[in-house]
Amino acid sequence: MSSNPSPLARPLTRRGLFAVGAGAAAAATLAACSKNPTPTRGPVTPGSEAVRAAEAARRSAGATVREVALRAEPATVDLGGVQASTWTFGGELPGPEIRIAKGEVLRADFTNALPAPTTVHWHGIALRNDMDGVPDVTQPQIAPGGAFRYEFTAPDPGTYFFHPHVGVQLDRGLYAPLIVEDPADGRDYDVEAVVVLDDWLDGVNGRDPDQELRQLRDKGMAGMNMGGSGMNHGGMSMSADPNQPLGSDTGDVTYPYFLINGRLGTDPTVFSARPGRRMRLRIINAAADTAFRVALGGHQLRVTHTDGFPVRPITTASLLIGMGERYDAIVDLADGVFSLVAAAEGKNGRAFALVRTGGGVAPAADAQPAELAVAPLTADRLSSADPVRIPARTPDKILDVTLGSDMKNYLWTINGKAYPDHAMLNVSQGQRIRLRFRNQSMMFHPIHLHGHTYQVVNRDGTGPRKDTSIVTPMQTVEVDFDADNPGQWMLHCHNAYHGEAGMMSILSYVH
Template sequence: MSHLSRRSFLILSTSAAVAGLAACTSNAAAPSSPVRVAPNSPLVAAAERDRRKAGARTTSVRLDATVGEVDLGGVQVTTWTYGGELPGKEVRIQRGDVLRAHLTNNLPQPTTIHWHGLALRNDMDGVPGLTQPEVPAGANFTYEFTVPDAGTHWFHSHVGVQLDRGLYAPIIVEDPADGADYDTELVVVLDDWLDGTGRTPDTVLADLIKNGMNMGGMDHGGMPGMDHGGMPQSTLLGGDAGDVIYPHILANGRIASAPRSVTAKPGQRIRLRLVNAAADTAFRVGVPGVPMRVTHTDGFPVQPREADTVLLGMGERVDAVITVPDDTVPVLALAEGRDSYAQVIIRSGRESNPAASDSAAKQLEQLPVLAINDLKATEEVTLADRAPDVTHTLVLDGPGAKYDWTINGKPYNPDDGLPIRDGQRVRVRFENKSSMFHPMHIHGHTFQILGRNGRGPRKDTAIVLPGEALEVDFDANNPGQWLTHCHNAYHGESSMMTVLSYVQ
């Protein structure tokens, strides 16, 4: 992005400008226009002090962003990862503790880390040109912040389309009160994969910008289940299901023919922590013949509901408890609209026929899908009933001739934010004017969906279907500059981003 070097200077200089303005106006009339709360504002530091409790423990991790070879299960690829693992090594920390993460950038490009789903301090949010300068190749950076909320979260690069390589890992924030309704946990991270198979995310993005949805003249018309020039289609998602053709679909870094597996005992209760880390693919997830009791969305508890399958857009997470049957079963993730799937095997009894997963995937596709947006948060995490102080409408549209995806008809500009103020109840109305679904993500906050059945689940990422609108509320209690964007990596990098901007 051409604006980054200029923005890096602005980030460092804004707080000084604010302080100077305050000094100049302390005995004069208030300034006529609001001043943005910069990431290094004293207000951001004060919010962090309020979060940090006396005696909070510190968990330190080292994250080496590196280039190397990874085995996808008989498929060797050269890609970018944290520490050579795919996904990166899971981070576990207790709610209220402090995370200190030392990033070493051994990549050939600058990078950052975004801590997806965490309401952390603004200057640690990892958005280049908005909350921090990029970490140059060969350099280091230490992220340190209090982790306020328990739940299933993840972290990933926020530079370009680096997310669509292997720069991601789960971060599980534990609640000491958890565990009464399950015996063990299984984290499943889902992904779509093309890096190292003859294309890279950068070349795919360049093709999209140059040729639009023709993907550089590539012929995908003969691929099964594909229409509209060979692109994925899904009735569940209201039409177009993706912009990129992926040769592989992964669960915990493995293709379906060489899956990861865990051993369990019949009758054991497993808390599945499901994370969609894909760049362009939604997943329909279920365990054939085994009902799931959905308990959390994006880390926050919901009133439990049984489901055969759930749909996860990019960036979304769902927690669900299952009881292990006598037979070996797969946790299946169907790539929506793509005629492919990934799986993690739970081994508890006699071995199943390897071909059984193909049959189970076809059966799973016919089962009802739980509408996540229609769930209800538990009472303790439901926002108080309150009228919004400010409402911002975000019109989602695209793609243009040069693969332009926009919010309110404008390209992304980190200097152009939607103003909000500390203490406000903020309503965001997403209106999708495009023909494709968009999983919309708000940084630094968890919102409550205003669904068809009233106040819905607490989330930080939610699917907005084509031709539909979705309204969400959140309380403005975390000062700074917060990116809001589509979590399709290619849409976001093609300008479907804006800023919710705290001002004074």
């Protein structure tokens, strides 16, 4: 296999050069017009020495290198009695899980056998910038028939996943879990199950995500439900109605199916264990347009992690997980067969699986666990575990990230601009940064920051460590992080359609 060891072996496109350099160019223009011009500040590029130095600091001498081959290709998948033509990793849905240990190096030789360009983004990993998989920002798109070697150190344990970062390809079958194990894993549980949630339309009745995006653009905002309500609570966002935490408008796309691990509830995935055992659920929302309310019938969920990082454990009947988020929970398994349900929040439909620990008749796919009727756990109730809490520090810089929309066209914006005409979000190495996500639209947005984990700001300084946060309509969420991973990093809505319709920007390290 031929591979390109560096994404800078080929020049970026004009669009990419614009995206990376827009902030620096604007700064230079302002300096030139100033009576007392300051020195031009340029972007820290993905191929810079600063990026290489950050990777060297993460990588220990003699670190184990885990090599995998990864291939994106068209395939027909069986959803459980429904055949769908789609794009996959390795012909599987989800794609083959990758599992490595904290501090190990992943070397993934990727081949693109799709009929379109693509990339691979390693969602949630604080990796080196030139391996982040963002086309025209950190690397060129990988052409059909092309190959690319991704190689990076995984510094933090946790539940992650990978997917493309081109167009709305995420709404096909191109996603798979990435689990980074901690030496302490297994001390408080016996078995684990990786649970991947998805909304599905690709290859069903002639539909595909690109067609769906065209239809949304043709329709514009006309006829969309723009309701919503809420209240502000410090730096966090809370709905006025805990039973309707996202407001009344929860998505732009109507899906025929919802899946757990690529299967419909009519022929569900089954997770097996013995009664009395403790099971760790690693829950990943790989959906493009759907948040889920998750519950396990007859059980309580003890939530232990969000977005890979530990929280003070909290017990709940159900939890809410937005697109791009991950939650880990431990359950003490009873004896029998139980329904694991991910109800599409604010939509009609659900994903369904079974947890079997003994004999008995399996619940029907339309069974309604009582736990779903309870208001779900949301991130504003979480506190970070003491060892991962970032030290208290006054922010050096506060950046407003205002989420909006064009009320006529299907355009979603950050600070009034639709990508690639992105707003400047410039930071410098070593700064404590506060991002203020201000949702001025009437839909919720799961906002994802690449290359970093932040701490959500709350009243007592104990907010959870995350990389993706739900921002509900007309509300504000504030997050803090240390600028310690140089490069050019995407900040965007993880609703795939909102992101592709403009709700993306670049957090740009400058020097």
